[in-house]
Amino acid sequence: xxxxxxxxxxxxxxxxxxxxxxxxxxxxxxxxxxxxxxxxxxxxxxxxxxxxxxxxxxxxxxxxxxxxxxxxxxxxxxxxxxxxxxxxxxxxxxxxxxxxxxxxxxxxxxxxxxxxxxxxxxxxxxxxxxxxxxxxxxxxxxxxxxxxxxxxxxxxxxxxxxxxxxxxxxxxxxxxxxxxxxxxxxxxxxxxxxxxxxxxxxxxxxxxxxxxxxxxxxxxxxxxxxxxxxxxxxxxxxxxxxxxxxxxxxxxxxxxxxxxxxxxxxxxxxxxxxxxxxxxxxxxxxxxxxxxxxxxxxxxxxxxxxxxxxxxxxxxxxxxxxxxxxxxxxxxxxxxxxxxxxxxxxxxxxxxxxxxxxxxxxxxxxxxxxxxxxxxxxxxxxxxxxxxxxxxxxxxxxxxxxxxxxxxxxxxxxxxxxxxxxxxxxxxxxxxxxxxxxxxxxxxxxxxxxxxxxxxxxxxxxxxxxxxxxxxxxxxxxxxxxxxxxxxxxxxxxxxxxxxxxxxxxxxxxxxxxxxxxxxxxxxxxxxxxxxxxxxxxxxxxxxxxxxxxxxxxxxxxxxxxxxxxxxxxxxxxxxxxxxxxxxxxxxxxxxxxxxxxxxxxxxxxxxxxxxxxxxxxxxxxxxxxxxxxxxxxxxxxxxxxxxxxxxxxxxxxxxxxxxxxxxxxxxxxxxxxxxxxxxxxxxxxxxxxxxxxxxxxxxxxx
Amino acid sequence: xxxxxxxxxxxxxxxxxxxxxxxxxxxxxxxxxxxxxxxxxxxxxxxxxxxxxxxxxxxxxxxxxxxxxxxxxxxxxxxx
Numbered sequence: 001x002x003x004x005x006x007x008x009x010x011x012x013x014x015x016x017x018x019x020x021x022x023x024x025x026x027x028x029x030x031x032x033x034x035x036x037x038x039x040x041x042x043x044x045x046x047x048x049x050x051x052x053x054x055x056x057x058x059x060x061x062x063x064x065x066x067x068x069x070x071x072x073x074x075x076x077x078x079x080x081x082x083x084x085x086x087x088x089x090x091x092x093x094x095x096x097x098x099x100x101x102x103x104x105x106x107x108x109x110x111x112x113x114x115x116x117x118x119x120x121x122x123x124x125x126x127x128x129x130x131x132x133x134x135x136x137x138x139x140x141x142x143x144x145x146x147x148x149x150x151x152x153x154x155x156x157x158x159x160x161x162x163x164x165x166x167x168x169x170x171x172x173x174x175x176x177x178x179x180x181x182x183x184x185x186x187x188x189x190x191x192x193x194x195x196x197x198x199x200x201x202x203x204x205x206x207x208x209x210x211x212x213x214x215x216x217x218x219x220x221x222x223x224x225x226x227x228x229x230x231x232x233x234x235x236x237x238x239x240x241x242x243x244x245x246x247x248x249x250x251x252x253x254x255x256x257x258x259x260x261x262x263x264x265x266x267x268x269x270x271x272x273x274x275x276x277x278x279x280x281x282x283x284x285x286x287x288x289x290x291x292x293x294x295x296x297x298x299x300x301x302x303x304x305x306x307x308x309x310x311x312x313x314x315x316x317x318x319x320x321x322x323x324x325x326x327x328x329x330x331x332x333x334x335x336x337x338x339x340x341x342x343x344x345x346x347x348x349x350x351x352x353x354x355x356x357x358x359x360x361x362x363x364x365x366x367x368x369x370x371x372x373x374x375x376x377x378x379x380x381x382x383x384x385x386x387x388x389x390x391x392x393x394x395x396x397x398x399x400x401x402x403x404x405x406x407x408x409x410x411x412x413x414x415x416x417x418x419x420x421x422x423x424x425x426x427x428x429x430x431x432x433x434x435x436x437x438x439x440x441x442x443x444x445x446x447x448x449x450x451x452x453x454x455x456x457x458x459x460x461x462x463x464x465x466x467x468x469x470x471x472x473x474x475x476x477x478x479x480x481x482x483x484x485x486x487x488x489x490x491x492x493x494x495x496x497x498x499x500x501x502x503x504x505x506x507x508x509x510x511x512x513x514x515x516x517x518x519x520x521x522x523x524x525x526x527x528x529x530x531x532x533x534x535x536x537x538x539x540x541x542x543x544x545x546x547x548x549x550x551x552x553x554x555x556x557x558x559x560x561x562x563x564x565x566x567x568x569x570x571x572x573x574x575x576x577x578x579x580x581x582x583x584x585x586x587x588x589x590x591x592x593x594x595x596x597x598x599x600x601x602x603x604x605x606x607x608x609x610x611x612x613x614x615x616x617x618x619x620x621x622x623x624x625x626x627x628x629x630x631x632x633x634x635x636x637x638x639x640x641x642x643x644x645x646x647x648x649x650x651x652x653x654x655x656x657x658x659x660x661x662x663x664x665x666x667x668x669x670x671x672x673x674x675x676x677x678x679x680x681x682x683x684x685x686x687x688x689x690x691x692x693x694x695x696x697x698x699x700x701x702x703x
Numbered sequence: 704x705x706x707x708x709x710x711x712x713x714x715x716x717x718x719x720x721x722x723x724x725x726x727x728x729x730x731x732x733x734x735x736x737x738x739x740x741x742x743x744x745x746x747x748x749x750x751x752x753x754x755x756x757x758x759x760x761x762x763x764x765x766x767x768x769x770x771x772x773x774x775x776x777x778x779x780x781x782x783x
Contacts, residue, residue, distance in 0.1 A: 071738045075731070107766045110740045138765075222734065256729055262737040279765070297754040389769055393755035396771070402758075501732045501774065502758045503739065506767040 011060040015096035019111055020068030021507035022104040023130040026160040026516055028065040038523050042092050045671050046081045055174035072117045073222040076426035084232040087216055102128040105135035108277055112269045122211025124178030127155045139282035147276045152182035188264045191257050194246040205236040222258045287508040294386050311374045315413045322366040330359035357540025361533045371410055371417040372524045376517035382509045392502050398484050399491030401500045404434040411441035415662045419669055429495045433487050436679055439662050440483040442476050445598040449653050450475055452602055452622055456629045457646035478654045535664035543596050558607050567592055581691040582645040594658040644698040648691045655687035708782045713775035715749040721780035722746045732774050740764045
């Protein structure tokens with residue numbers, strides 16, 4: 001029996017679409033509260049956010065928050081996902097039944113371009129005019145009733161930040177009937193025949209609904225070099241054949257078909273905007289006044305330096321307390337487990353493998369949270385775009401653009417949040433290059449290694465301040481120089497593409513919404529724990545196994561056990577490889593154990609040279625370790641840690657990829673195993689070559 | 704249009720306004736600029752040049768946009 005009123009079995013699916021910086025996330029959070037699921041679109045690293053909202057009658061509605069886009073003619077993976085979901089090209093996401101377009105009212109003309117493309121899709125659209133207060137302040141008067149009449153769809157003025165308009169929006173979403181737009185728009189004569197032919201083919205060969213076929217036909221004309229992302233259904237052969245035919249014909253005639261199409265859309269938008277928007281010119285806005293200082297040739301640099309200094313200071317000072325706390329509690333939890341279980345393999349697996357592994361995941365969290373707090377603040381206030389504007393010239397020297405600056409700089413603290421922050425880079429190749437070089441920036445985990453080596457390098461107990469500063473600066477300089485050199489190289493060889501561009505909106509400054517920033521921060525941290533965490537845990541257990549087996553006979557010291565283990569044997573096995581760069585098998589064990597985290601080199605070296613407990617963090621006393629290193633000898637009696645070898649070890653740590661957490665994050669962010677493996681090979685290879693050169697040249701010079 | 708009034712977008716000085724006249728070049732960057740509302744007939748104002756001399760910031764249709772000089776030098780404008 002067919003019901004007289006067809007009730008949708010599954011909840012209605014709404015897509016939330018808008019330009020970047022239009023307040024879309026705030027509206028999404030307001031609509032769905034905390035009922036959201038954050039993940040990835042399969043096959044691409046684009047964030048997928050789906051939430052549930054409830055209608056006036058309590059019916060559940062699914063809301064998909066699509067990535068910000070300026071146009072459906074995609075230029076970035078983010079925009080490609082938005083396009084493909086709206087066109088029903090992705091099998092992993094339902095095609096939305098209805099679309100909510102959100103626009104920045106103070107920027108209506110440009111925002112209506114995307115809306116105009118979306119109206120073509122032939123699905124019910126609700127238009128949300130956000131930031132009405134800002135528009136009013138900038139001198140705009142919008143006649144919303146007129147806009148509603150012109151477009152024939154519900155138009156809702158709102159201020160997502162204060163929640164104004166939310167009830168009206170939910171009322172509109174609850175309507176069982178939503179009108180289709182009656183905005184009439186003529187396809188320009190020069191391209192109309194092509195659109196008709198493509199539309200027919202899309203309907204016949206690609207099973208598209210008639211209106212959707214027209215929209216897709218129009219889109220194909222501007223989407224010349226379509227960003228095809230994985231998960232998207234390709235076009236049928238006959239349709240792409242027709243498209244190619246027309247393009248060849250137009251090229252011969254000299255018709256710029258894409259330009260004609262964009263122009264005719266803006267002509268239609270201009271007519272609507274002329275009826276709807278009135279502007280009383282006002283004086284310079286707050287944004288103009290702030291920008292005059294923030295992008296000033298002198299003040300701009302001072303502010304940028306101050307902001308970055310504040311970020312780093314916060315990371316190094318604030319993160320220390322929770323990190324020590326986590327370290328301490330993980331350690332005492334391990335002790336508790338150790339004391340409550342009987343000795344054996346299971347106990348060691350739990351304490352030295354699993355608990356230590358969980359600890360090494362958790363210990364990154366404070367840094368990640370703090371860095372993402374700042375990145376969220378910089379992004380939501382609008383400062384991020386200004387930093388990119390200021391730094392673009394420098395980054396363009398190596399073929400990147402200004403957007404890569406913040407992720408690379410963040411990597412000085414820790415490459416993990418730096419790499420996770422590359423999602424703000426639109427261009428897929430620029431993003432990958434930034435990910436590949438970010439771990440070359442000397443992160444804070446290298447500091448303990450540098451400090452130990454500097455202490456071992458100089459004679460006497462006290463390291464002269466200038467030597468310390470000089471060597472440190474040399475190491476940071478080497479890493480930074482290496483990062484830029486490899487970025488330059490990769491952009492020219494491996495990841496050659498269209499020259500990067502810097503077409504970027506400088507949005508008006510906003511006060512940050514702390515709730516949104518906090519939510520984003522927690523989401524990112526959770527993503528790290530859930531995805532990278534599992535890999536890190538697995539590798540920690542493997543590393544534990546390698547250092548604990550095979551077991552030495554009863555009564556062996558920790559030093560003997562380590563020498564006896566797989567890790568010890570591996571140290572011996574790689575000795576022929578590392579002898580030319582000045583290291584023996586004991587250093588080899590340190591290098592291998594560093595894979596858990598670089599600073600582990602210090603503690604494992606202490607075990608190898610049987611120094612005993614040297615403490616951790618601030619209480620660490622490296623004096624006995626330094627003495628042991630100075631006494632260490634090759635079998636033939638030569639000193640092992642000569643000043644040259646100490647320097648070599650530092651150079652090796654600058655370049656080598658020795659951080660499994662970074663590997664895990666790169667695997668997730670590039671969605672492949674190939675790139676993290678390539679990264680291990682190229683970085684560690686460079687480390688070997690650079691160290692080889694330093695060692696051999698140093699030897700030849702008599703050091 | 705006098706010869707003097709015609710210029711490249713990259714040649715404008717800060718604070719100068721102009722109307723876009725022609726785009727002699729096609730390509731992904733220029734298509735995106737069009738989609739962002741920078742079209743022949745649109746009026747633009749050069750807001751500033753970045754501290755290191757590139758990119759430039761323009762105001763178009765009421766919002767601010769950056770682009771590099773390498774793109775701006777292909778855009779012909781008429782000073783007003």
